[in-house]
Amino acid sequence: MILAKQSSNDEAGWFCPLTSNGDYQVKALRMKLDSCYLVDNGRFEWVKETPIKVNTFIWRAKHDRIPTSVNLSKRGVNVQSTTCCQCGDEEETTDHVLIQCSFAKSVMEWILKWCNIQHTNLSSVLDVVELGKSRED
Secondary structure, three states: OOOEEEEOOOOEEEEOOOOOOOOOOHHHHHHHHHHOOOOOOOOOOOOOOOOHHHHHHHHHHHOOOOOOHHHHHHOOOOOOOOEOOOOOOOEOOHHHHHHHOHHHHHHHHHHHHHOOOOOOOOOOHHHHHHHHHHHHO
């Protein structure tokens, strides 16, 4: 719980159980979130220098939460086809649309070349995340 209702004889108000003085602080919430583990027992490391929308997209891709036609179909959304609309060869999964599709591969090769990274065999979003982690070291 981030905020809890507090009532005393004098007045009612809110307090934050994450801090010793009861005041809400973004830093305290961030520390609490950083100490939590995700479903896969892996910790997602947010990069401060990266825009929040990019961090969120990477998190969603890593956890297969991108609204691909396959994922939408699994959630009961009526889609015409689960086949990739870019290449028409495979089902549109997160890994396919971001990594395995011929269109995605050409974009990835261009990015790797631009960043001066040796071409590696990337077959999943997790491979890209691991490549990013290895480059930080």
